[in-house]
Amino acid sequence: EQGAHPDAAVRSTDSDALVSRASAAALGYFADPFSSLFLSPQQRRTLDRRPPLIHIGTHARTWAVDSLVARFLDPNVGPHHPVQVLSLGAGTDTRFWRLRKQWADAGKDWNCARWVEVDFPEATTAKARTVSTKPDLRSALGGDVKIEQGGLALSSPLYTLLPGDLRSLSALSESLLSPSTSPTFGAPLSPSLPTLLLVECVLVYLEPAATDALLSWFALTWGADGGAGGAIVEYDPFGLEDQFGAVMRRNLAVRSISLPGAASTPSLASLTERLRRAGVRGETGALSVRQIRDRCIDADEVERVARIEQLDEVEELNLVLEHYAVAWGNLRASSEEEGQGED
Ligand code: SAM
DSSP: THHHTTTTTHHHHHHHHHHHHHHHHHHHHHHHHGGGGGGOOOHHHHGOOOOOOHHEEEEHHHHHHHHHHHHHHTTTSSSOOOOOOOOOOTTTOHHHHHHHHHHHHHHHEEEEEEEEEEEHHHHHHHHHHHHHHHHHHHTTSSSSEEEEEGEEEESSSSEEEEEOOOTHHHOOOOOOTTTOOTTTTSSSSSSSSSEEEEEEEGGGSSOOHHHHHHHHHHHHHSSEEEEEEEOEEEEEETTSHHHHHHHHHHHHHHHOOGGGGGGGGSSHHHHHHHHTTOOOOEEEEEEEEIIIIISSSHHHHHHHHHHHHHOOOOOHHHHHTTTEEEEEEEESSSSSTTBBOOO
């Protein structure tokens, strides 16, 4: 698009994620009654064009990220205290509502004091409008719902949506931690509760220096000695220096999307090294989505998913899944965590 804002292309990547999620959910890959509520009429029309490969990949990455977030929220496995989740570049992600529903269906107490999402103002304005007007979304927020900052932000007891630019760290930190952010609810996040940072398919769009600064800020705020502790979960492409990466970049260049972050993620190991460099001191790990599908997801579930659609391009599927990874890190080693459960 001529004259479009330079960030418009990056913002459009959420539309792909949303359509893939809604399309996979509609076919029964996983339960997500919420994604379709965010679809525009135009996105609704493109739903049936997603190939099986995208559905299978979306299922596997969602499974992995869900499992890690669920562990953190489970007081028997993760921290014993109430926790917080900070999802940066959240787009139209529905994980908050999906997990709330899973917890309610299982009769479990919701252990997450605050779930905070940040994205560009264009994204948060649209999401705030949808969340505040759809009863199925609004009813999960724990009470009073306020649209704030002239429509850019939404606050409620359990869930906060804030506009921000991940490259402007001091403004971001201020709005997340300052009591003046919301006239009704005060600071979105507390530095004294264990906090999970979720960055799902976001860091690849940032310059490596911006990612390092962001991860270091998080590790310092919650992971420093005497801090509340927490963890980081990320999903990103990696190893894009090969032929596959060249094709992917060419396809994205047509849409003016570049992947500056890929320069710092040549391998799986580079993902965990990046976390450690930022100050993550506890257990770290990274698995490709292919490894997640082959080794972690129950065989019954892999089989169930394989039966949903006919997949002819098995090699292509594996090639794609080998280029995406989920990585995680505990801010501090379990022995350092006061009152935290064992890993
Ligand atoms: N996390 C969601 C998911 O996995 O479904 C959305 C992923 S989408 C591929 C990338 C998101 O990151 C977009 O919503 C985009 O607007 C957001 N994003 C990228 N760069 C950003 C920045 N500098 N500041 C705020 N948000 C950003």
